[in-house]
Amino acid sequence: MKIFKKTAIVLAALAAIGTVSSCKKLLVEQPRTQLLPDYFKTGGGIIAGIIGVYADIRDYSGGESTLYWVGTDEGRQGSSGSSTAQLFDNYNGINSSNTPGFDGRWADINTLNGVLKFAPLANDITDSQKATYIAQAKFLRAWLYFQLVQTYGGTTATEKSGIPLNIEFIEAPRSSEAPAPLADIYNQIIKDFTESISGLPNTITSDNPFSGAGAGKTATAAVAKTYLAKAYLTRGYLTEIAQPADFQKAADLSAEVIANKGVYGLDLWQSYADAYKIENDYGKENMFNIDYGLGGSDENYTRYQQQGDGGWGINFLYVVWRWDYIANAGIDNNNNIDAVPQTVSTSKQPMRRDNYNGRPYARVAPNGPYLYGTLWPAGQIKDSRFDATFQTFWIYNKPLYPAAGSVAPGLTSAEVAAGKTGAGSKGALIPTSNFSETAYNIPVDGDTAVLITDRDVTMARRDAFKGLIVEPNQINNLRWPTVKKFDDTRRTRLNDKSARPIIMLRFSELYLINAEANYMLGKTTEAANSLNVLRTRAAYRNPSDGDRIPKHAFRVTAANMAAANAANIAANQLSASELAQLAVAYNKTPGTALNGLDLILDEYSRELFGDQRRWYDLVRTRYLVRRVKMYKGATAPSSVDAVQDFHMRRPIPQSLIDAVLTGPKYPQNNGY
Known part of the structure; x- marks a missing residue:
């Protein structure tokens, strides 16, 4: 986007603030005349303030935040996860000092309050602008408050703390603050989302000052309607403030956007895999994108250049879910060849880092029992979303078993003296011929060094396989299927991060919102219809997608595609048993029978696994404790005992509590 220098954006945003809304953290910069609040009385100042907030949302969203996933049914702490991630995974030791700090949101909210106060006075832009x-x-402003209130809550008859609510521009520092009633916060969120709809465009066009031609997707009317539906949906579960029509309004809004998808330039791709391809990042299915840019060629909006260790800015999503396929994938082909599980020899590693397999941050691992026991218990044939989401095989790319007469890396001196070469009784693994450290090359040949299967493997197959086999019950925080749908194929160095946008909202979520709202209204048929739209799309496959799934896995050819897709579409519709479950009423009590919302939450995972959302899905539905107790026992048993209802709100950060210097001390959320 060729709009404003990032430095100017940040200064424009900061100069308007004076203070964070609760606080003593005052600005030390000397205000510049052109960046004083009067700047918001000009078109340029308004744009700068708004773009500054979008830039901050990018910074919030693109870092290595693991707290969306750990401690949920979907994810767990990976082998390289931080000590903080472990606390949140086990729900043991969470406090106000290690909770996610959203301090910058208050500065952004005040910037937006300044825009809203002074923009009506701007005389250098048209009324339409x-x-x-x-x-x-x-x-x-509604989006930021919605995130904050879902994270920290607000005051109710039973909850003494939460976030403050400030909708007036604060020009002078202040040192007192108090949490606001939860009902007031949601009323303001709904008011702002509602009032924004009429002024937002239906689609992004080249003259949009916040999203240059094809360069990004900021708010549109459909985006605002979808978040408004989510706000109603979320409030509907909050019994102390819920309104009778909340679920119906969520159902109506989501249905309206779906029905008018052509007006908004939205639709589903025919193939689920297409929705996550880099060339479709700004296509019809992605509604709300936060941009990162390609570095040195774009220094205006993004100003992200290659980092010292490689990478485009701070989008870590593609590395967070990537296991350490180097250190934790060693093969010993001489001893315990076909043991279950196989012996893993860390001194005989078959893989080295390349561009295709990516940088193994190993921060978050899928919860294996949930992944294979609930989401895809019958393999991947009828539902393509597993194959499109996960990488489950690694092609040998490191000379580990050389020809006789040479010495393999990792052999001990005694083995060398004994004449061992590392070839192993099964013979040498053949490496891929197109290994690259600078290009994203999908392997065209070579033996499979590591295979994560979707079922138990026969001994006959083990006997014929040279590499390491990991069965579903062996998934742990050392070895797991990697989430691949965020891969950035444009990277040119081993340590590159990603320049892809983070997708905050996808069109497919409208169907999930609609199903969830209708379920809560007792309209099982309508809920099933929305879910089956996604099930239909999930069953469709293209022949071209087969190069990124294991050789033994189901795939289609040009000859059988039509028949295979028709059969899988029919097989992937909600079954009789699933329809019966969908008809079971909402019940968040741990240990009770599966109900319809459990089924819908499973569908959220199949459709959106790895997106920055899962903790919020479980908190919105009030199912966090239920689902953690149901699915985490095998992988994080301590979390099952520790998790409690109060964990559905994070503790108020200590930095905000300490910033209140006058008046009553800012209270902490219950339980912390």
Whole structure:
């Protein structure tokens, strides 16, 4: 985007603030005349303030935050996870000092309050432009408050703390603050989302000052309607403030956006795999993108250049779910060849880092029992989403078993003296011929060094396989299927991060929202219809997608594609037993029978696994404790005992509590 230098954006945002809303953290910068609040009385100042907030959302979203996934049914701490991630995975030791800190959100909210206060006075822009800019500011303020209230909550008759609510521009520092009633916060969120809709465009066009031609997707009317539906949906579960029509409004709004998808330029791709391809990042299915840019060629909006260790800015998503396929994948082909599980020899590693397999951060691992026991218990044939989401095989790319007469890396001196070469009784693994450290090359040949299967493997197959086999019950925090759908194929160095945008909202979520709202209304048929739209798409496959799935896995050819897809579409519709489960009423009590919302939450995982959302899905539905107790026992048993209802709100950060210097001390959330 060729709009403003990032430095100017940040200064424009900061100069308007004076203080964080609760606090003593005052600015030390000397205000510049052109960046004072009066700057928001100009079109340029309004745009700068709004873009500054979008830039901050990118910084919040693109870092290595593991707290969306650990401690949920979907994910667990990986082998390289931080001590903080472990606390949140086990729900033991969480406190106000290690909780996610959202301090910058208050500065952004005050920037938006400044825009909303002064924008009506701008006389260098048209009324139409003014309405659009004000709509953006209202949308962003609602979006920030929605994230904050879902994280920390608000005061109710039983909950003494939560977040403050400030919708007036604060020009002078202040040192007192108090949490706001939960009902007031949601009323403001719903008001802002609602009022933003009429001023936002239906689609992103080349003259949009916040999303240059094809370069990004900021708020549109459909995005605002979808978040408004989510706000109603979320409030509907909060019994102390819920309104009778909340679920119906969520159902109506989501249905309206789906029905008018052509107006908004939205639709599903025919193939689920297409939704996650890099060339479709700005296509019809992605509604709300946070951009990163390609580094040195774009220094205006993104200003992200290659980092010292490689990488485009701070989008870590593609590395967070990637296991250490180097250190934890060693093969010993001489001893215990076909043991179950096989012996893993860390001194005989068959893999080295290349561009295709990527940087193994190993921060978050899928919860194996949930992944294979619930989401895809019958393999991947009828549902393509597993294959499109996970990498389950690694092609040998390191000379580990050389020809006789040479010495393999990792052999001990005694083995060398004994004449061992590392060839192993099964023979040498053949490496891929197109290994690259600088290009994203899908392996065209070579033996499979590591295979993670979706079922138990016969001894006959083990006998014929040279590499390491990991069965579903052997998935742990050392070895797991890697989430591949965030891969950035443009990377040119081993340590590159990603320049892909983070997708905050996908069109497919409208069907899930609609199903969830209708379920809560007791409309089982309508809920099933929305889920089956996604099930239909999930069953479709293209021949071209077969190069990234294991050789033994189901795939289609040009000859059998039509028949195979028709059969799988029919097989992937909700079954009679699933329809019966969908008809079981909502019940969040741990240990009770599976019900319809359990089924819908499973569908959220199949459709959106790895997106930055899962903890919020479980908190919104009030199912966090139920689902952790149901699915985490085998992988993190201590979390099953520790998790409690109060964990559905994070503790108020200590930095905000300490910033309140006058008046009543800012209270901590219950339980912490």
